[in-house]
Amino acid sequence: MQRVLEAVVDPVRRSIVTQLCGASGDIACGGFDLPVSKSTATHHFRILREAGLIRQYYAGTSRMNALRRDEVDEVFPGLLDAIVTAERPTGDPERATAG
Amino acid sequence: MQRVLEAVVDPVRRSIVTQLCGASGDIACGGFDLPVSKSTATHHFRILREAGLIRQYYAGTSRMNALRRDEVDEVFPGLLDAIVTAERPTGDPERATAG
DNA sequence: ACGAAAGTACGATGGCGGTCAAACTTTGAT
DNA sequence: ATCAAAGTTTGACCGCCATCGTACTTTCGT
Numbered sequence: 237m238q239r240v241l242e243a244v245v246d247p248v249r250r251s252i253v254t255q256l257c258g259a260s261g262d263i264a265c266g267g268f269d270l271p272v273s274k275s276t277a278t279h280h281f282r283i284l285r286e287a288g289l290i291r292q293y294y295a296g297t298s299r300m301n302a303l304r305r306d307e308v309d310e311v312f313p314g315l316l317d318a319i320v321t322a323e324r325p326t327g328d329p330e331r332a333t334a335g
Numbered sequence: 336m337q338r339v340l341e342a343v344v345d346p347v348r349r350s351i352v353t354q355l356c357g358a359s360g361d362i363a364c365g366g367f368d369l370p371v372s373k374s375t376a377t378h379h380f381r382i383l384r385e386a387g388l389i390r391q392y393y394a395g396t397s398r399m400n401a402l403r404r405d406e407v408d409e410v411f412p413g414l415l416d417a418i419v420t421a422e423r424p425t426g427d428p429e430r431a432t433a434g
Numbered sequence: 435a436c437g438a439a440a441g442t443a444c445g446a447t448g449g450c451g452g453t454c455a456a457a458c459t460t461t462g463a464t
Numbered sequence: 465a466t467c468a469a470a471g472t473t474t475g476a477c478c479g480c481c482a483t484c485g486t487a488c489t490t491t492c493g494t
Contacts, residue, residue, distance in 0.1 A: 237421040238346065245340040246452080266470065276453055278472055297461045297470045312421075314413020322336040322411075345482080365440065375483050377442055396440045396491045 240312065243287035244319060248272055249280045253289060253316065254323045256303040264298040339411065342386035343418060347371055348379050352388060353422045355402040356415065363397040 244250055270277050284290045291302045308316050343349055369376050383389045390401045407415050
C-alpha cells in the first residue's frame with residue numbers, strides 16, 4: 237500500500253503508467269517519452285516493479301514493461317483508472333463532472 | 336491530482352483520513368491519535384485541506400475536521416475506500432477479496 | 435482581568451528520494 | 465572478434481518535506 241502510493245506519487249512514474257495504459261501492448265524501457273536520463277528511468281522502473289504495478293521481462297537486448305492492470309485493480313479498485321483519467325494531456329478534468 | 340497523492344502518501348495523513356472515516360462525525364485536531372507534535376499535526380491538516388480531502392471549521396476553541404468523502408469519491412472513485420481498507424490495523428487486506 | 439486550553443506561524447534541522455554521469459554487463463549484428 | 469545498442473549499477477549531490485520547539489493568537493471559564 238505505502239509502496240504503491242509512493243510509486244504513483246512521482247509524476248515521471250505516473251507518466252510511465254499512463255503511457256502503458258494508453259498503449260496497445262508492452263513497451264521497452266527506451267520506448268517511453270520521459271524527461272529523465274536512462275539511469276533515472278531505470279530507477280523509476282525498479283520502484284514501479286517493486287510496488288507491483290508493472291512486470292518486466294527481457295526481449296533480446298530490450299527490457300519490456302507490462303502494466304499489471306488487473307492485479308492492481310483487484311487490490312485498489314479505481315486507483316489506476318483515476319490516475320490515467322486525471323493525467324490525460326488533452327481534456328479538462330475540472331469540467332468532467334460538470335459536463 | 337498531484338496534491339491528492341502527495342497528501343495521502345504520508346502515513347500520518349493517511350491515519351487522519353482513516354480515523355475520520357471510522358468515526359461517526361467530525362473530529363477536532365486534538366481528538367486524533369497521532370505520533371507527532373501539535374505543530375506538525377497542524378502542518379498535516381493544512382496539506383489535507385489544501386488537497387481538498389478535508390474541510391475545517393471552528394467550534395469554539397477547537398477546530399473541527401470533516402472528511403470530504405463524497406467530493407473525493409467523485410473525482411477519484413475507489414481511492415479513499417482502497418486506502419481505508421488497506422489501513423485497517425486488524426484484518427488481512429490480502430484476504431479481503433478472497434474471504 | 436486573568437489564566438488555561440487549542441491551534442497557528444515561524445525558523446531551523448535532518449533524512450530521504452530524484453537526479454545525473456561514468457563505468458559496466460549483456461545481447462545482437464557484421 | 466569487434467562494435468553498437470540497451471539497461472544496470474554505483475557514487476555523489478541537491479532540494480524538499482516531515483519534524484520539532486518556541487512564541488503568538490484566539491476563545492472560554494472564573
